[in-house]
Amino acid sequence: MSSRGVRAEVVITDPSACRVVGASQGSGQIQRVTRSSVPNDGRTAVEFTATDDHGAEGVEEVFCHGDETVYRFARDASETPACACEHVETHGPPVRHLRATDGALVLSFLAGDVATVRSVVVDLREEFSGVSLRRLTRSAGPDDEEELVVVDRATLTDRQREVLETAHEMGYFEHPRSANATDVSEALDINRSTFAEHLASAQSKLLNAILDD
Template identity: 40%
Template sequence: MSPGIRATVKVGSPEGCPIAAFSQRTGTTVDRVSTSAASEDGSSDSGGSTTEFLAATDEEIDDVSGPIFSYGSTNLYRHAHDDSSCPCACLGSFGCPVHRYVAEDGDLTLVFHAEDFDQLQAIMAEFRERYPDIDVQRLLQPPLQGSTEEQVFVNRGKLTDRQHEVLQAAYDAGYFERPKGANATEIAAELDISQSTFTEHLVAAQRKLFEDILETDA
């Protein structure tokens, strides 16, 4: 079995990431990278790469070129990396390309594959030194069930702290079991909130997660 590890981490407002800053300034979510190409001199390091991405805006932002091309409601932007301060370039210095990322409200969620636990430790040590506001959201090791197409990215960062607390409490109490380990009234009392507030947060949390699982728009 492969010793590789699939990691999902969230970096809060990473300094040196123009795409994360772009998402905050424009109020858009960037989750589709079109391409990353080497510079004209043929270098393959982070200092010579150019990243293209799509965003549902037509605003012009400093440090990002574009709109370069329009696809109806979305536009193509381009950014040339001139240093290794951004999380993606930092990750690339370990030989790990970004498998998927989501930039939203200035925060960056990265999915990458480490070759083994030692490499993961080295990457996370560097991340924590550079970016204090980092959260490891998920670690997976094979074997994973289902095909690659069936394995979807669930952005837990969509949940508010209260929604996460309510969802965790409901799960721990056996709310989703049959028969239920506890009902809404009991869990709400444990959290010191009303039943209606408990239900409101639980439904909101489930809807956000289902959007990713079912790959639907909000």
């Protein structure tokens, strides 16, 4: 990846990541979520818009227009990050976009390099369950042929992601390899042909996303 920066989109299904995750289970989709800190107060206010009964506790209705209602809740600041956004922002980049749909929180941020993205994802996975990197986009310079390179992990099945992650962690893609196909398939408790099938399908999807013009 280029040092010019990357845009990351992360999905979290753990309800403890943010109160709007639970709210989206009742309303289906919450597109507009805004956060603001109150100076000299140490509190963070969060507003979200829902079109149906959100089912979240501890929120206040502040505005209603047509079939949309804006709700707000406030949270006291703590010494350690308490929500997903705070965990991201401890690494430097602010959260640029935030929404929730069907019990999943989707947030995006800009980072100077892939190492920062990796640190954010590791931090989130240590704190919350159901964390996945859905999309990673590299910024491009004026001399690059393509403006953007996008890899959407959502195209992979859970099993394909597991195969790729296990193979990567065991050093299957290193040169020389730290693990062969037999080692990885045994770690996954599958036979070599099944491992090869999942790996080929996953690699094909990723290459299609990268090379598609």
